[in-house]
Amino acid sequence: MAAAYESIATTNWADFAANPSNITVAKPTGLAAGDLMIFSIHGNFNAYADSGSVTPASGWTYIAGATQTSGNERSAVYAAGKIATAGDVAASNFTFACNIGGGTSAAAGTITRFSDAAYPTIFTSEFSSSALTTTLFANAITPTADCVLLMLLTTWSQTGSPTMSSYAIATSTPTWTEQFDNFTITGENGCAAVATGPRTATTSTGNWGATPSSSNGYSSGILIAIQSPVTGNAMFMGANF
Numbered sequence: 001m002a003a004a005y006e007s008i009a010t011t012n013w014a015d016f017a018a019n020p021s022n023i024t025v026a027k028p029t030g031l032a033a034g035d036l037m038i039f040s041i042h043g044n045f046n047a048y049a050d051s052g053s054v055t056p057a058s059g060w061t062y063i064a065g066a067t068q069t070s071g072n073e074r075s076a077v078y079a080a081g082k083i084a085t086a087g088d089v090a091a092s093n094f095t096f097a098c099n100i101g102g103g104t105s106a107a108a109g110t111i112t113r114f115s116d117a118a119y120p121t122i123f124t125s126e127f128s129s130s131a132l133t134t135t136l137f138a139n140a141i142t143p144t145a146d147c148v149l150l151m152l153l154t155t156w157s158q159t160g161s162p163t164m165s166s167y168a169i170a171t172s173t174p175t176w177t178e179q180f181d182n183f184t185i186t187g188e189n190g191c192a193a194v195a196t197g198p199r200t201a202t203t204s205t206g207n208w209g210a211t212p213s214s215s216n217g218y219s220s221g222i223l224i225a226i227q228s229p230v231t232g233n234a235m236f237m238g239a240n241f
Helices: 085-089
Strands: 004-010 020-025 036-046 053-055 061-066 072-083 095-100 106-115 136-139 150-156 164-169 177-181 190-200 208-210 218-226 234-240
Touching: 004 020, 004 053, 004 177, 020 053, 020 106, 036 150, 036 218, 061 218, 072 150, 095 106, 106 177, 106 190, 106 218, 150 208, 164 177, 164 190, 190 208, 208 218
Parallel strands: 061 234, 072 218
Antiparallel strands: 004 106, 020 095, 036 072, 036 106, 053 095, 061 072, 136 208, 150 190, 150 218, 164 208, 177 190, 218 234
16 A cells, blocks of 8 residues: 555644744644654744754654755744654644744644655755745655655745745656645744655656745755555655755
């Protein structure tokens, strides 16, 4: 069986003037023991804040993080994962300690639930550049098995009410389903987005990314390939933009 998206729990953007702060995300609907959970935090902070850090809740494992530190508005995305236990199923929510800079910072969080998914051998890579009009990430991953589920996490830092669309990889792009797309109206403006898509090809993904509705912002992103336990471990690639 192939890994499958099941549900997502999310928070709206919240002001992170206090530094450090906690972010609490509810348990995803239908969570069962053995499911893979992937937590993501999407941060937007001003140029006077540091790049920040996130401490996973107990039992969670860091996957990848990407921070854009150029310009006056900055963005960050961070991911951690966990195979759900009976204790997780009984829990109501999960809390992560965040230190993303204070000032006019803001953040949103998600926990996405996958069934028939393995946990992970980890591959990460990061890079950064100045402001661009689209989020085009240059790093690729090459899945070691077919029938993977791709997950794309992006943060876009820009004024207004931006949204994200046109998720894509350069080679054999799947049909993407947007699972979350939320912009902040507090602190620093920005957009957090999560999309998933099944892919059978084992070739390199090539460049990947998404397109925001506003231009000249700062972005960061992580591309994740999730394999089923039958085909092998999940692979993770993070890129900073």
